[in-house]
Amino acid sequence: MSQHEVTLLLGSNLGDTKSNIELALLKIEQEIGEIIRKSETLVTDPVEFVSNNIFCNIALVIKTQFSPVKLLDRIKSIEREMGRENDTLISGEYQDRIIDIDVVCVGNLRFWCKELKIPHHKHLYQRDFSRKLLDELSKH
Template sequence: MHDVVLALGSNKGDKKENIKRALYFISHSGIRIHKVSKTIITSPWGNWQQADFANMVLTAKTSLSPYELLKTIKGIERTMGRTEGHMKPRIIDIDIIFFDNIILNTEELEIPHPSFRERIFVLGPLFEIAPHLKDPVSGKSISQLYKELLSMPYVGHIETEKGSFFVSVKNGMVLKTSFDYIRGRQEYTPIIANLLDRLKMYFNGEKVDFNDFSLDFSNVPPLYRKIYTVLRKIPYGTTISYSHLAELAGIPKGARTIGNAMAKNPFPILVPCHRVIRKDGTLGGFSSGIERKIFLLKLELGDRFFDIFPKNIH
């Protein structure tokens, strides 16, 4: 017999009833449920513009193999009327969190579940029923992971034409934005939701200003802080050269310093380093990829892009 942990979620119809029905199906599929957590209500993550979720976690024993177990729970999802579609409202969602102590990393199945450490709606209920259980990957106990998660910044993301865009927020301040994955507590606070809403509008080509968000500069050197603050005042749809920005920031010959500061910008988009271009009418660099700088400038400038960068064929 194998010890397994499953996580259940529902955000469509009678959510708590859906979970009860799923428990019924699970317990009649060769899975012996051991402990069940309370069912909690959480805000959705992944797509913030949908209904709250009911979530719960259970421990169980089964003689099924990992793949048989996967097939079984996907069968239950289908039986209960779940339709395909990532990040869409769902009647029921069942995930395998643990399967004994095995570590599995295939296209089809990842065990332990790859992001359970960042999800309060898994760790919270799991902490309730199995705080001493150990994560075979990190070697840490659930209670330790849970405690760590509570002190992590909140994170969220949107999908854009140029890949996912991630944000993290702590103490009401934006800590970081990035085109690269940011680890953190996957929950939508009002600030995260507001920020993602605005980013979505921005990437749709709307003229959006982000200056009402406060940024956490505590890990930023003082001069860079000043540079970023000045740069934030450069409005949507305009550009500025590295040297001109240097002047505005009080370092008349510090164009290259500006380049360094841009390369390390912890807040792409919100601190609009994509608006900073070379004096000779070329683009300059962009740490997350020059295609993205081109994309953002075209988004903001429209046809004027080709006046400013006549040499660029893109």
């Protein structure tokens, strides 16, 4: 089975955010694939919604055998296991979250369906915190 290099962005702004990120990283390695590079964590204000809770964010590159749809299924499963109740796709709005895991890119693949758009244009081109994390990741 072929391996894909996948870039993910993780964020948490509820509870012990650093521990949430660490648990998510562990689950990703156990359930999705090997982490081959990761950025430092970055603390940021919420983007595109109002909250008093600041985010802890990290970017990483993993190797996985999963297709984009199967990858998304695994990611959503991890988010639910960790206690995320509301999904932005279902609610239609951004909210505080225990964990958020976004697929930024899968190699050079372009993939679009209702639930997933690869590459993730907001993270690549519109969000400063994302650009900072992704730039750091590319220097490793």
